[in-house]
């Protein structure tokens with residue numbers, strides 16, 4: 001006898017059978033006896049066995065962030081992910097889409113397990129975002145440092161889960177590689193913010209006065225980061 005979950009209802013007029021996540025659910029009116037229900041289950045046992053087998057054979061849900069048609073934020077704009085295969089791995093984008101080209105060499109591996117594709121798309125995007133953030137900061141850091149009158153020793157870009165940037169007492173700056181998902185004016189704010197820490201290693205009133213002097217729209221930038229935090233967080237597989 002197949003195990004099932006029985007849900008009784010006063011309103012129901014008929015017996016309903018359903019297989020959900022590989023388990024049988026029976027909905028039945030109050031007056032139908034357990035014996036009758038057992039009989040119905042038995043009479044439908046071939047269909048039920050088939051349904052259960054089908055559902056159990058389905059692969060676990062894939063992460064939906066790195067699949068064809070997934071939505072991603074790049075430069076503060078929503079883009080649709082388009083996955084291709086080619087001789088050389090590449091990432092390019094235009095107004096609406098971001099194209100990730102995976103190496104042809106990965107095709108056989110991915111054909112055996114589609115989940116692998118999510119992993120490679122993520123890896124490639126991650127490296128690309130890091131590169132994009134690095135290029136932008138490299139081009140703009142000196143300009144702001146001169147304006148503010150500070151001299152950072154170095155900067156690096158890495159994948160942070162919960163911060164946009166940091167600064168230590170050795171005047172080394174760090175920036176989140178995910179900043180390339182935000183608009184340029186947001187990256188500018190994070191650059192100014194970290195550079196101002198070279199003067200004030202805290203969030204005192206003096207610190208914010210220096211920030212506002214070099215980035216008057218800082219409240220708007222802070223609000224943007226707060227409201228887009230969820231989208232900017234890097235989903236894990």
Ligand SMILES: [Zn+2]
Nearest residue numbers: 193197202203
């Ligand atoms: Zn700070």
